[in-house]
Amino acid sequence: MPSLDTSVAVADRERPDTLAGGASREAAPRSWVRAVRPRQWPKNALVLAAPLAGGRVLDPEVLLGALVAFAVFCVAASGCYLLNDALDAPQDRLHPTKCRRPVAAGDIGVRAASVVGIVLMLLAVVIATVWAVPLGLTMLAYVAVQAAYVGGIKDEPALDLAVVSSGFLLRAIAGGTASGLVLSPWFLLVATFGALFVVAGKRYSEMTRLGAEAGTRPSLGKYSASYLRFVWTMAAGVTVTVYLLWALNGPGSAAGGTSWAAVSVAPFVLCLMRYAAVVDRGDAERPEDIVLSDRYLQLIALAWVALVVVGAVRG
Structure with missing residues (x-):
């Protein structure tokens, strides 16, 4: 008699609307949208902090630079979320709410989330560098720190607080480096x-x-x-x-x-x-x-x- 796991695998192969990782073709786009966490993008508005403090938020050039910084941080942060969810899937399945995240729930494969996450982070660095080298360096620092975080620092007391805090700090710095403001x-x-x-x-x-x-x-x-x-x-x-x-x-x-x-x-x-x-x-x-x-x-x-x-x- 075939095992339960074998029967489930056969059933999945016979369903034309099922993708690798357990997500249906209809649900896949929605799962990816959830996985990049657009609800957390508002925190990237911290890039406006430097223009506000300098009284130049209404300057068109400064505002445009801040908007570019906002956009690249949305891209980079989404990549970090995907990579973090891929590595944290086993722990997230034990969490009362995180277990519903697409990667933890099996709607998106771990490998797919990792690859897309890395691509998004690299893309953000490239776009930021093309706009302004100081912004590119800021974004590179953000990506490097986040990579270190998901790589193990998140499990170290005090260090995890410092690393997550640096993400907010770098967002505030990016508003200045994207617009040429002195902080x-x-x-x-x-x-x-x-x-x-x-x-x-x-x-x-x-x-x-x-x-x-x-x-x-x-x-x-x-x-x-x-x-x-x-x-x-x-x-x-x-x-x-x-x-x-x-x-x-x-x-x-x-x-x-x-x-x-x-x-x-x-x-x-x-x-x-x-x-x-x-x-x-x-x-x-x-x-x-x-x-x-x-x-x-x-x-x-x-x-x-x-x-x-x-x-x-x-x-």
């Missing part, structure tokens, strides 16, 4: 520790929701909830401190009249407080969902952006 040390420090705050909050939420022994992310077994709380609390404090120093000592701070940069501290801190409340509840596992769904956070952020732009223009 201030204040800007880089705020971006660095702000990114660490978000990433540590994400890990804290995963720890709260799944526990260290869930088996879905090995690095969680090397953390404690108290350690992750310490990291995101420390990062939030440093972020506020550095931003305050920039607001009081940056461009326009010595000019007469209202210091709009200093006024922007209030909505900036309120944004962090609002987001920290979500982290504290353990619901910050998907930062992009919070930004897209929290209307109050969006309104506060809009007020902050308006103050920063006004301050940069008048400074």
Whole structure:
């Protein structure tokens, strides 16, 4: 009597609408769209941070450069997601929600996801280099760091936080390198520790929701909830401190009249407080969902952006 596995394999070969990896021909395009995670593309809008801080976001050349940076990061990040999902498929199958990802669910083959992921990452580097060599170098650094992450650093405590945070930082840097803007040390420090705050909050939420022994992310077994709380609390404090120093000592701070940069501290801190409340509840596992769904956070952020732009223009 043939085994169950053999019977399933024969049945799959006899079905004309089935592709390798278990995806139907009708479902394959939809599976690929899900696999590149377009819902996470909004985080690439961080490329606008440098033009905003410099007050040049409405400059056509600067804005075009930022849009190019946004596009190449969408391509590169999608490639990283595919490669990461291919390597993490066994662990993702144990996760309550990640098990539905196309690669983990068998809708896309592991080999196909790996090949397409690598191609997308290389394509992003080439396009970025053609546009501007500094942007190409930024994208190359991003791809190299992400490759190291999926290659094993993601399982190392502290290092995984630093690497994921660097992805957000490089997005912020790319907005400047794509447009020829000079990035201030204040800007880089705020971006660095702000990114660490978000990433540590994400890990804290995963720890709260799944526990260290869930088996879905090995690095969680090397953390404690108290350690992750310490990291995101420390990062939030440093972020506020550095931003305050920039607001009081940056461009326009010595000019007469209202210091709009200093006024922007209030909505900036309120944004962090609002987001920290979500982290504290353990619901910050998907930062992009919070930004897209929290209307109050969006309104506060809009007020902050308006103050920063006004301050940069008048400074």
